[in-house]
Structure formats: C-alpha cells, structure tokens
Amino acid sequence: MSNFSAKLKSVMTELGLSLLSIIIALLVGTLFIFLTNKSPLDAYSALYIGAFGNFSAIANTLWRSTPLILTGLAVALPYRAGLFNIGAEGQFLMGGFAAGVVGFYFTSLPGFIHLPFAIIAGMLVGGLWGGLPGFLKAKMDVHEVIATIMLNHIAIALTINYGINYFRDTGRPATPKIMDTAAMLRFNQLADHPILGKLPLAELFNHPAIRLHLNFVLAIITAIVLWYLLFKTTLGYEIRAVGFNPDGAEYGGINAGRSIIVVMFISGAVAGLAGVGEVLGTHLSFMSGMDAGYGFTGIAVALIGQTHPIGVILGGLLFGALAQGGLEMQFSGIPSEIVMIIQALVIFFVATLQVLKVYIGKKKAKGGVK
Amino acid sequence: MSREDNYILDMQNITKVFPGVKANDNVNLSIKKGEIHALVGENGAGKTTLMNILYGLYTPDGGKIYFKGQPTKLKEPQSAIDLGIGMVHQHFMLVDTLTVAENIVLGSEPRKGIMLDQKRAKKQVKDISDKYGLFIDPDAKIIDISVGMQQRVEIIKTLYRGAELLIFDEPTAVLTPQEIDELFEIFTSLKEQGKTIIFITHKLKEVKTISDRITVLRAGKSIDTVATADVTKEDVAELMVGRPVLLQVEKTEAKPGNEILKIDNLEVSDNRNIQAVKGISLSVKKGEILGIAGVEGNGQSELVEAITGLRKIDSGQVLLRNEDITNYNAREIKREKVAHIPEDRQKRGLIMDFDLKENIILGYHDLEPFSKHGVMNYEKIAENTQELVDKYDVRGGGITALAKNLSGGNQQKLIVAREFSHDPEFLIASQPTRGVDVGSIEFIHKQIVERRDNGAGVLLVSAELSEVLSLSDRIAVIYEGEIVDIVKASETDEKELGALMTGSRSGAGGEGNE
Numbered sequence: 001m002s003n004f005s006a007k008l009k010s011v012m013t014e015l016g017l018s019l020l021s022i023i024i025a026l027l028v029g030t031l032f033i034f035l036t037n038k039s040p041l042d043a044y045s046a047l048y049i050g051a052f053g054n055f056s057a058i059a060n061t062l063w064r065s066t067p068l069i070l071t072g073l074a075v076a077l078p079y080r081a082g083l084f085n086i087g088a089e090g091q092f093l094m095g096g097f098a099a100g101v102v103g104f105y106f107t108s109l110p111g112f113i114h115l116p117f118a119i120i121a122g123m124l125v126g127g128l129w130g131g132l133p134g135f136l137k138a139k140m141d142v143h144e145v146i147a148t149i150m151l152n153h154i155a156i157a158l159t160i161n162y163g164i165n166y167f168r169d170t171g172r173p174a175t176p177k178i179m180d181t182a183a184m185l186r187f188n189q190l191a192d193h194p195i196l197g198k199l200p201l202a203e204l205f206n207h208p209a210i211r212l213h214l215n216f217v218l219a220i221i222t223a224i225v226l227w228y229l230l231f232k233t234t235l236g237y238e239i240r241a242v243g244f245n246p247d248g249a250e251y252g253g254i255n256a257g258r259s260i261i262v263v264m265f266i267s268g269a270v271a272g273l274a275g276v277g278e279v280l281g282t283h284l285s286f287m288s289g290m291d292a293g294y295g296f297t298g299i300a301v302a303l304i305g306q307t308h309p310i311g312v313i314l315g316g317l318l319f320g321a322l323a324q325g326g327l328e329m330q331f332s333g334i335p336s337e338i339v340m341i342i343q344a345l346v347i348f349f350v351a352t353l354q355v356l357k358v359y360i361g362k363k364k365a366k367g368g369v370k
Numbered sequence: 371m372s373r374e375d376n377y378i379l380d381m382q383n384i385t386k387v388f389p390g391v392k393a394n395d396n397v398n399l400s401i402k403k404g405e406i407h408a409l410v411g412e413n414g415a416g417k418t419t420l421m422n423i424l425y426g427l428y429t430p431d432g433g434k435i436y437f438k439g440q441p442t443k444l445k446e447p448q449s450a451i452d453l454g455i456g457m458v459h460q461h462f463m464l465v466d467t468l469t470v471a472e473n474i475v476l477g478s479e480p481r482k483g484i485m486l487d488q489k490r491a492k493k494q495v496k497d498i499s500d501k502y503g504l505f506i507d508p509d510a511k512i513i514d515i516s517v518g519m520q521q522r523v524e525i526i527k528t529l530y531r532g533a534e535l536l537i538f539d540e541p542t543a544v545l546t547p548q549e550i551d552e553l554f555e556i557f558t559s560l561k562e563q564g565k566t567i568i569f570i571t572h573k574l575k576e577v578k579t580i581s582d583r584i585t586v587l588r589a590g591k592s593i594d595t596v597a598t599a600d601v602t603k604e605d606v607a608e609l610m611v612g613r614p615v616l617l618q619v620e621k622t623e624a625k626p627g628n629e630i631l632k633i634d635n636l637e638v639s640d641n642r643n644i645q646a647v648k649g650i651s652l653s654v655k656k657g658e659i660l661g662i663a664g665v666e667g668n669g670q671s672e673l674v675e676a677i678t679g680l681r682k683i684d685s686g687q688v689l690l691r692n693e694d695i696t697n698y699n700a701r702e703i704k705r706e707k708v709a710h711i712p713e714d715r716q717k718r719g720l721i722m723d724f725d726l727k728e729n730i731i732l733g734y735h736d737l738e739p740f741s742k743h744g745v746m747n748y749e750k751i752a753e754n755t756q757e758l759v760d761k762y763d764v765r766g767g768g769i770t771a772l773a774k775n776l777s778g779g780n781q782q783k784l785i786v787a788r789e790f791s792h793d794p795e796f797l798i799a800s801q802p803t804r805g806v807d808v809g810s811i812e813f814i815h816k817q818i819v820e821r822r823d824n825g826a827g828v829l830l831v832s833a834e835l836s837e838v839l840s841l842s843d844r845i846a847v848i849y850e851g852e853i854v855d856i857v858k859a860s861e862t863d864e865k866e867l868g869a870l871m872t873g874s875r876s877g878a879g880g881e882g883n884e
Binding site: 232233234235236237238240241244245247248249250251252253254255 | 678679680699700701702704710712717718719720721722723724728731732733735736741744745746748
C-alpha cells in the first residue's frame with residue numbers, strides 16, 4: 001500500500017537524520033581526541049570493538065542499554081501527552097528501592113512468586129511516584145517539571161540517604177543483598193536452566209563477563225506494549241489528542257486530567273522497572289550511585305528516538321553502545337571525560353538536527369499554496 | 371500589451387508551479403491607477419500566490435510584470451517596497467511591546483546621531499494618520515490597541531515607506547462589522563488621495579460594496595476581469611466556483627415541533643472571571659433554526675461553551691428534551707445527540723496534527739465500531755472516513771492527510787461531516803462558515819437546513835448578519851450578555867438587527883445596566 005511506503009519513507013528519513021547527527025558528532029569528536037594526542041581512528045575503533053567487537057561486547061551493550069531504554073520510554077510517553085517528565089530519576093530510585101526491599105525482606109517465598117512480586121512492587125511504587133505529579137497537574141495545575149524535579153530530590157533523600165542507612169547490614173552503602181528467589185535470570189546462567197538451557201543460543205551466553213539479564217527482554221516488551229498503547233488503543237488516541245491540542249481534546253469529550261494521571265502513572269512504573277532491573281538483575285541490591293543519571297539520560301534517549309517507542313529502543317541501544325564502547329576507549333588511553341564529551345556531542349547534534357527539521361518543514365510550508 | 375498610462379500594474383501570463391500544484395497558470399492581472407481592485411477566488415485559487423509574487427516573496431516560473439509601464443523583476447520584498455508596492459498581511463507583523471510609532475518606522479528609522487529620533491518619528495506617523503483619517507495614537511503600545519487599530523498601523527507602515535499600490539490580503543477576516551465599515555472608509559480616503567488598492571477576499575458582499583473592478587481566479591487561472599457595477603454577486607460567485615451558486619439559502623417554512631432545548635436564566639463567566647452571559651433564557655424547538663445575532667464578544671462564545679459542556683455554568687439551567695443537562699461535561703452532552711460546530715475550528719474542532727481519519731472520530735472515538743474494549747479499529751475508521759470524505763466532498767490529500775494541510779473550507783467540511791454523521795437531534799453551529807469559500811458556504815448551509823427539515827433543533831451563532839438572516843427562522847439578538855430581543859427572521863432586516871446589536875433600541879435595558 002502506498003500508505004505504508006509513505007510511512008516507511010518518513011521513518012527512514014527520521015532514522016537517516018539521527019544517523020547523520022551521530023556521524024557529525026563523531027567527526028567533531030575527533031577534534032577533542034586530537035587534544036589527547038591520540039589517533040581518532042584508534043579511539044573510534046576501540047569504541048566500536050568495545051561495543052560490538054565480539055559476542056560478549058554486544059551482549060553487554062544490550063545490558064547497558066536496558067535501563068536507558070526504559071527511562072527513555074518513561075520520558076517519551078508523557079511527551080506524547082504534552083508533558084515533560086523530568087522525574088524518571090526519582091521514579092527509577094523509588095522503584096529500585098522498593099524492589100530491593102522486597103527482594104531481601106521476604107526470605108521464604110518461592111521464585112515464581114518472589115520475583116514477580118518484587119517487580120510489581122517496584123513498578124507500583126515508581127508508578128505512584130510518577131502518578132503524583134500527574135495528579136497535581138490534573139487537579140491543581142501544578143507544573144509537572146517543577147513537581148517532578150522536587151520529587152527527584154525527595155526520592156534521593158528517601159532512598160539513598162535515609163533508606164540505605166535504615167536497612168544496611170554491612171559497611172557497603174547498599175541495602176542487604178536480595179534473595180536468590182528475587183534475582184532476575186542472567187543470560188550467562190541460561191545454559192544451566194533446565195528448560196531455557198535447551199534454547200539454541202544458550203551456550204553462546206555462557207561467559208562470566210556477560211551481564212545481560214532478563215530486564216532487557218522486559219524493556220523490549222515494554223516498548224512494544226507502549227507502542228501498541230499509543231497507536232492502537234483508545235487511551236493512546238486520547239493521550240495523543242491531549243498532547244497535540246488540549247482544547248480540541250476537551251471539545252472531543254476527552255478527560256485530559258485522567259489521561260495525564262494515567263500517562264504519568266504508566267511512565268513512573270516504566271522508570272521504576274528500570275530501577276527494578278538494576279537492583280534485581282545487575283547489582284543484586286539497592287546501592288548508592290546505581291542510578292548513574294539514567295533518568296536524565298533518558299530524556300536524550302527519548303528525543304533521539306523521536307519519542308516513538310521503537311525509536312527509543314534504538315536510542316537506548318546507541319547510548320548503551322557509547323557507554324559500553326566508551327570503556328574500551330578509556331582502556332586505549334582516551335580519558336573518560338573525552339568519552340563523555342563525545343556522548344554529549346551526539347545528544348547536541350541530534351537536538352540541533354531536530355531544530356533544523358522543523359525549519360525545513362516551515363520552509364516547505366512556505367513554498368505551498370494557500 | 372496594455373502599457374497605457376492609466377495602468378499602474380500589469381501582470382501577464384504569470385505561472386508558478388509548486389511540487390504537485392500549478393498555483394498560478396498563465397494568470398493575467400491589470401490594475402488601473404487609483405482604483406480599488408478586488409481579487410477574488412475560492413481558497414486555493416492562487417490569489418495569495420499571485421500577490422506574493424508581486425511582493426517579491428516568490429519568484430514566478432513564467433510571465434512578465436510591468437509596473438508603471440516598466441518591465442520589472444521583483445526579487446525580494448525590498449524591491450517591491452522600493453517601487454512603491456506595500457502589503458498588509460492577514461497576520462500582522464508587529465512588535466507587541468513597541469509603540470505604534472516605533473513599529474511604523476522600524477527598519478527605516480529617522481535618526482538623530484545613532485539614536486532614534488522619537489519626535490520626528492511621531493510627527494511623521496501623526497501626519498500620515500491625519501492625512502488619511504486613520505485616527506491613531508503614535509504613543510500607544512501595540513499590545514494595548516484593538517485588532518482594527520493594529521491593521522491601521524500596518525497600513526501606515528506601508529504608506530510611510532512610500533507605497534502607492536497597497537495590497538490587502540483578506541483584511542476583513544479579523545475585523546468586526548464596524549471595523550470593516552471603518553476600513554472601507556479608509557479605502558475610500560486612500561483612493562481619493564490617489565493610492566491604488568488590491569484587495570484579496572472571498573466575501574462577495576464586500577466586493578460589491580467597495581471595489582471598482584474585480585478579477586476572478588479559479589484553480590490557478592484568471593477567469594475574467596469585470597467592472598463591479600456590471601455584475602451581480604451571483605455572477606461573481608458563478609465565476610469563482612464555475613457553476614451557478616445559490617447565495618440565498620433555499621428553504622421552506624419551518625415546521626417547529628416540540629421544544630428540544632430550553633435555557634433558563636443562564637449566567638456564565640468568561641476567562642477573566644467577568645460575567646459574560648447575564649441571565650439568558652431561550653428555547654429552541656425541533657425543526658427550527660434559532661439564530662443568535664450580535665457583535666462578537668457579547669457573550670455568544672461563552673453561551674455556546676456553557677451549553678456544550680466546555681464552560682462552567684454559574685447559575686441557571688439548561689434543559690434538553692426536558693432533562694436537566696446543566697454542567698454535564700462535553701462527552702455526556704455529545705451522547706445526548708448534540709452536535710457542535712465550534713467557532714474556532716483550529717483550536718477546538720480539530721486536532722491539526724491528526725490525520726483526517728483520526729479527526730473524524732474525535733468525540734466519538736470511544737464508541738463502537740471505532741473502538742471496542744479500548745482498542746481502536748482503524749480499518750473500520752478508515753472505511754467510515756472514506757465514506758464521509760466522499761459524501762461531504764472534503765478535498766485535500768485523502769484520509770491520511772493531516773488536518774492542518776487542508777484549506778479552511780475543507781477543514782470546516784470535515785467538522786460538518788463528523789458532527790452530522792451521528793444523526794444529531796440538536797445542533798449548535800457557531801460561525802459555521804467563517805473563512806470558508808463560497809462553494810463550501812452553500813454546501814454547509816444546505817446541510818444545516820437539511821438537518822432542520824429532518825426534525826433537528828438548530829442554534830446558529832454567527833457574526834455574519836446575512837448568514838443569520840438567511841438561515842434562521844427566529845433570531846435572538848445578543849448584546850452585552852443579554853438577549854435584547856427575539857424576532858422572526860421574515861419580519862426583520864439587516865438594518866433593524868444592526869441597530870439591536872449595538873443595543874440602541876432597548877435603551878434602558880442595554881446601556882444603563884452595568
């Protein structure tokens with residue numbers, strides 16, 4: 001159908017634009033690499049090898065992209081409803097903390113109950129932490145940016161400063177280690193699993209360096225569910241209507257307040273799931289510093305992905321690759337600051353091209369007939 | 371070739387092609403010095419393109435332009451301004467926080483050293499204002515003056531830059547009826563001082579009132595140029611649309627049935643929390659059209675929003691089929707088989723970034739067959755959209771085109787298609803043909819009358835007096851939030867309504883009230 005090919009074309013243009021901005025960012029990045037007297041070619045080949053050089057590298061790129069995909073989604077969904085969720089960081093912490101507590105506190109639950117319970121608890125708490133600013137926005141017109149920023153501070157104080165100290169049993173700034181029954185399946189344990197071990201690729205993952213775990217699968221599923229929600233359901237229709245034109249939505253009998261609360265709850269839960277995965281899959285306890293600014297990087301991931309759930313997966317993979325490959329770059333002698341600069345350049349150019357696209361759109365409109 | 375002295379402008383065989391559209395196809399336009407020349411045509415006929423070529427905003431792909439007999443190439447607006455061509459755009463280009471005088475001299479300021487010579491600027495503006503009777507205060511800030519006054523600032527701006535030929539792009543679209551009258555006085559005064567005016571419009575009444583000659587464009591081609599005195603409105607409409615158009619609404623006597631809507635002592639506040647509707651009582655019967663006439667800003671918008679659930683009702687009652695629907699929300703009211711054509715189609719009526727099929731379900735999107743168990747059925751929606759788009763003749767790129775890419779007339783037809791396709795028993799039409807071309811007006815009017823004849827009650831709100839008069843069976847005149855009088859449409863005329871609208875006949879009731 002021509003409809004489909006037109007859609008495909010526009011998707012390809014979007015992807016092309018993002019790709020172009022990445023290339024420009026890398027080119028500009030060479031200037032900074034020159035500052036360190038290293039060869040950009042060596043640096044970038046280290047970046048590439050670090051991210052995609054072998055199977056373990058690829059698996060760990062996926063691992064590092066997991067929380068970013070989720071926080072990206074947590075920003076992208078409200079964005080479609082005209083809301084700017086700066087609070088993914090706080091929602092991430094609250095969700096992770098709740099999962100961590102459930103993970104160690106219940107000592108005699110079977111795995112098939114404990115893990116889902118911990119996941120749901122984390123998503124629920126994250127969802128409430130996101131839903132609260134949504135509620136304030138809907139009922140009292142409190143600006144969501146202010147509310148979510150404040151809730152970030154509260155979340156940090158509540159979980160890292162107070163929560164960890166309340167529960168910790170060792171000198172480590174972390175909550176006690178979770179029970180094995182609450183841990184997410186790691187891909188490198190696949191081969192030992194009685195059923196999943198029979199999967200064809202299971203052996204491939206059997207390497208201690210691979211840290212990829214179940215949450216990556218959950219992140220992909222979440223993205224697909226959110227895509228379906230946005231574009232195929234009535235709720236998604238209403239969310240997008242509110243985002244584009246709240247007055248028009250009101251005229252259409254859409255309860256904007258309800259949409260806002262629901263959207264913020266869902267995205268809080270999704271950001272919460274990012275935290276859940278870091279606790280139950282990566283660190284096996286809630287620890288200080290594990291958020292690593294994922295909530296804020298999620299904003300960049302969402303924008304690079306054009307706030308489209310599937311685009312966000314790609315954006316998350318890009319940042320995951322930069323993080324994973326950046327390590328190898330550091331090993332090759334490039335300071336970590338330069339690696340961070342290159343990551344920042346990518347964001348910068350993606351944002352710039354976005355502006356350029358709007359400009360081109362306007363220019364085109366000017367050429368049309370009235 | 372007509373390069374006689376009395377032609378100030380001669381555009382010959384102008385062609386401009388945009389991707390996929392021939393916006394101007396061998397268009398000819400000759401303007402006599404000192405005339406008011408109306409350039410008319412439906413939306414998308416190529417009027418604005420032609421004027422943008424004349425003003426140097428677009429480069430034509432073919433054709434010649436002679437200005438005062440000299441062949442001319444206009445590369446940019448500055449070359450047009452240098453020649454003495456000025457343009458008053460539909461959307462004003464003024465800096466809100468600067469004064470009138472500052473806005474006018476902006477870009478060619480009189481200087482004193484490196485400073486702006488405020489005194490001289492003010493005097494120059496005042497001189498022009500006095501000469502053409504524009505009555506404008508050079509010290510006022512743009513943000514504080516009315517839209518009509520802002521338009522005058524734009525006019526003075528062009529005169530300040532030495533314009534002899536002034537182009538007005540749909541200047542009346544943003545004005546109230548009084549402001550339109552005043553604008554036409556300014557036109558006359560400009561003409562008396564030897565200026566030439568090109569006036570883009572699609573309102574036939576205005577063309578007849580003010581212009582000397584008319585050039586009609588249709589689908590990118592110049593169809594004819596005629597002397598205004600030689601033609602009737604119907605002739606011009608036929609030239610514009612390409613077939614005879616009914617300007618007068620054809621309708622039979624109403625057969626009013628039972629009362630469907632009753633409003634009792636309604637009080638509603640506006641956005642600033644000032645009472646805008648001050649105790650209005652009305653009733654509409656099945657099978658009749660009740661028109662509400664009034665100058666805009668007298669409480670019509672608030673009244674309509676209150677009835678349709680978009681604005682809180684402070685006190686009073688709205689009864690639909692004798693059932694109290696006061697302060698129902700928009701969704702609940704829609705479910706009562708009430709259709710609403712909102713006054714602002716871009717703000718309310720459409721989600722401009724949605725495509726046609728997503729727009730045509732707005733307000734009905736959670737009903738079967740469009741939605742089942744919370745999941746949209748876009749195949750059904752597409753089918754339904756195609757059907758309605760064909761039936762209501764919505765043109766512009768198919769059902770996956772975005773609403774914002776449609777012309778105003780087609781956007782309005784899209785709303786009409788949506789609202790009428792759910793068998794409304796009560797219809798509220800607010801400014802249903804604002805900014806819509808002649809062909810679409812005829813169509814929309816016909817649809818409204820057809821609804822009435824099918825037994826629906828209709829509440830029509832329009833700032834267009836002729837529209838209220840020709841469509842309505844009864845007319846309620848609103849002034850400062852109150853109904854001044856209710857008259858039968860067949861027993862009144864524009865003059866009487868005009869007087870009522872400004873609150874004059876009611877004397878005590880209208881003015882002494884506040």
